[in-house]
Amino acid sequence: MKVPLLDLQQQLSYLRSDILDAVTRVIDSTTYIQGPEVTALEQEIAAYCGTKYGVGVSSGTDALLVSLMALGIGPGDQVLTTPYSFFATMGVILRLGATPVFVDIDPVSFNIDPQAMEEALANDHARAIKAILPVHLYGQCADMPAIMKMANHYDLPVIEDAAQAIGAECPMNTGPDDLLPAGVTQDWQRAGSMGRVGCFSFFPSKNLGGIGDGGMVVTNDPSLADKVRILLNHGAAPKYYHGLLGGNFRLDPIQAAVLRIKLPYLEQWHRSRRENAGRYRSLFQDSTLAADGFLQLPRAVHQEQRLQSKGAGINYHIYNQFVLRVQRRDALIDWLRSHDIGCEVYYPVPLHLQKCLGKDFPVFSFPQAEKAALETLALPVYPELTGDMQAFVVEKIAEFYRR
Ligand SMILES: *Cc1c(COP(=O)(O)O)cnc(C)c1O
Numbered sequence: 009m010k011v012p013l014l015d016l017q018q019q020l021s022y023l024r025s026d027i028l029d030a031v032t033r034v035i036d037s038t039t040y041i042q043g044p045e046v047t048a049l050e051q052e053i054a055a056y057c058g059t060k061y062g063v064g065v066s067s068g069t070d071a072l073l074v075s076l077m078a079l080g081i082g083p084g085d086q087v088l089t090t091p092y093s094f095f096a097t098m099g100v101i102l103r104l105g106a107t108p109v110f111v112d113i114d115p116v117s118f119n120i121d122p123q124a125m126e127e128a129l130a131n132d133h134a135r136a137i138k139a140i141l142p143v144h145l146y147g148q149c150a151d152m153p154a155i156m157k158m159a160n161h162y163d164l165p166v167i168e169d170a171a172q173a174i175g176a177e178c179p180m181n182t183g184p185d186d187l188l189p190a191g192v193t194q195d196w197q198r199a200g201s202m203g204r205v206g207c208f209s210f211f212p213s214k215n216l217g218g219i220g221d222g223g224m225v226v227t228n229d230p231s232l233a234d235k236v237r238i239l240l241n242h243g244a245a246p247k248y249y250h251g252l253l254g255g256n257f258r259l260d261p262i263q264a265a266v267l268r269i270k271l272p273y274l275e276q277w278h279r280s281r282r283e284n285a286g287r288y289r290s291l292f293q294d295s296t297l298a299a300d301g302f303l304q305l306p307r308a309v310h311q312e313q314r315l316q317s318k319g320a321g322i323n324y325h326i327y328n329q330f331v332l333r334v335q336r337r338d339a340l341i342d343w344l345r346s347h348d349i350g351c352e353v354y355y356p357v358p359l360h361l362q363k364c365l366g367k368d369f370p371v372f373s374f375p376q377a378e379k380a381a382l383e384t385l386a387l388p389v390y391p392e393l394t395g396d397m398q399a400f401v402v403e404k405i406a407e408f409y410r411r
């Protein structure tokens with residue numbers, strides 16, 4: 009049996025003709041830059057996330073870049089962020105001449121540790137930190153209630169890197185559901201809608217992926233939305249009058265048209281991924297591999313902490329990746345690949361150890377991020393994965409440890 013990490017052929021088989029029609033519609037319209045498909049997708053994504061505005065951009069990376077530009081981040085500024093993420097999170101900060109300030113991650117969620125953030129902000133006597141950039145890694149929100157509390161206290165904008173977490177929900181009322189005051193229900197807010205600005209990627213492997221690169225910025229701030237819109241067109245307003253220095257960060261209408269075909273399926277895909285995660289949990293439980301200390305399963309912290317038995321429809325985790333911690337990780341990867349099972353490490357090198365930082369970047373140690381880089385392993389969890397395939401994956405992992 010062959011089990012790929014991701015199989016886009018499956019969804020293509022039932023979406024193919026709709027996608028071809030959408031692409032044809034754009035081609036026949038001869039509107040190849042921006043236009044109605046982009047505008048419609050912007051409105052649909054904003055509505056989906058619960059924000060007032062959406063602005064289509066060329067990629068998730070450019071969503072982050074143009075958001076930081078719109079907030080005026082530049083040389084001399086510092087941005088507080090996580091050392092455990094995809095490179096773009098740090099790359100955009102450095103490209104603007106700003107400096108990332110890292111704090112370690114929480115070992116359970118792999119997301120930025122609010123306690124460590126609190127310390128970094130309290131120690132920033134020069135007030136050089138000008139923004140906070142949390143990442144909702146693997147499809148589950150960072151601790152946004154704590155992060156927003158700090159951001160409000162220090163009056164700092166929060167840019168959510170929600171590239172892996174479109175639709176993921178976070179309980180914004182602090183405390184478990186049963187401790188909320190009478191009559192108050194848990195306020196689950198979607199990724200991207202809690203900070204000043206949220207950034208999404210439509211890279212094909214994300215839960216909502218295009219047929220190429222694409223991204224989106226969402227916000228409730230009308231002046232920020234306007235500024236992003238101007239910046240993504242070389243800072244021109246009106247055309248040929250460049251009040252700002254921007255770039256070409258526009259979303260391709262072909263991508264917008266294809267994403268509009270896929271968006272109605274997104275909730276169903278999230279649900280299937282969650283069901284697959286649940287099936288892995290019971291298969292691994294039966295195997296006793298976790299109990300015997302060979303591996304640790306991912307944890308849906310917002311579900312564990314707040315969600316009662318109700319709320320099965322809440323996207324407490326969208327499982328863009330299903331990431332375990334495992335013993336003897338690299339040998340297990342070789343074993344799985346030799347049995348045609350796809351797997352991947354997200355990410356093998358924490359950001360603070362990337363070579364491109366050069367010799368002048370101070371040496372830091374973030375033990376949890378470094379440990380995660382050695383132990384994490386993502387297994388296939390895409391919506392169309394079958395129960396048989398999952399059983400095969402777990403069986404092969406058990407075979408590896410018990411040989
Ligand atoms: C995918 C991703 C990005 C970048 O998105 P692109 O569309 O590939 O530019 C940024 N941050 C995180 C956390 C990502 O996973």
